[in-house]
Amino acid sequence: MIVVGLTGSIGMGKSTIADMFRRRGIPVFDADAEVHRLYTGEVTAAVEAAFPGTTEDGRVDRVRLAAALNNDETRFRKLEAIVHPLVRASERRFLHTAHESHAATAVLEVPLLFETGRDKQVDAVVVVSAPADVQRARVLARPGMTPEKLDGLLARQTPDEEKRQRADFVVDTGGTLADSEAQVDAILDSLKSKPAEAYARHWQDL
Ligand SMILES: CC(C)(COP(=O)(O)OP(=O)(O)OC[C@H]1O[C@@H](n2cnc3c(N)ncnc32)[C@H](O)[C@@H]1O)[C@@H](O)C(=O)NCCC(=O)NCCS
């Protein structure tokens, strides 16, 4: 099984491109969605203990949590130390399930793929990218998003330019959705055309 890491900075179109892979029958693990799921129960008590007042009725309130983080690096690290190990455990379960269902390819949609060094562990890296003004307009249109919150998240992410340089494939989402679909098809064709031996990594080690 080939494991593809799908990443990109905030608002570049990761989730949209991930859905395109899903519609082509490829299993996709979505790290953001897994965090959101954990916030509905499993990790609530630990988050409340570390960031009092950010949960209600057994759920983490992400707007309150973002406010409590206040773009402070130490607080982000504290939160990530609680959340990331649980996301990794879910990711491993996902890979086992994909393998058992004989998937030839599995996609890990991980926003912090480069930041956490995971780009070196996957067989191929797809970076989803768009011009900075398009990215900003997309993100600022979201409810609850502010320029300060956006800049705080961007400051914790590897710059888009560097991500593009380090990618095996880039999907440019600055055009139409049909343009993006064509790029996804081209990536899958390219992955299929490589012999399995060309992929040195083993998903079991991820
Ligand atoms: C900061 C939080 C509360 C903001 O919640 P919000 O609903 O506004 O955003 P959401 O979770 O949908 O994330 C949107 C995007 O923000 C960026 N982002 C999220 N977490 C981080 C982080 N720790 N560092 C840098 N960027 C991040 C990513 O590009 C992500 O795709 C939330 O993202 C969070 O709890 N993050 C910590 C967990 C984490 O590291 N998640 C990343 C995937 S493992």
Ligand SMILES: Nc1ncnc2c1ncn2[C@@H]1O[C@H](COP(=O)(O)OP(=O)(O)OP(=O)(O)O)[C@@H](O)[C@H]1O
């Ligand atoms: N050609 C395109 N390809 C992909 N997305 C596009 C395109 N044109 C417009 N969009 C829009 O851009 C937005 C991208 O948002 P999406 O949630 O996919 O980004 P993301 O990278 O997953 O964001 P986040 O980092 O916050 O999780 C969507 O609303 C999507 O419809």
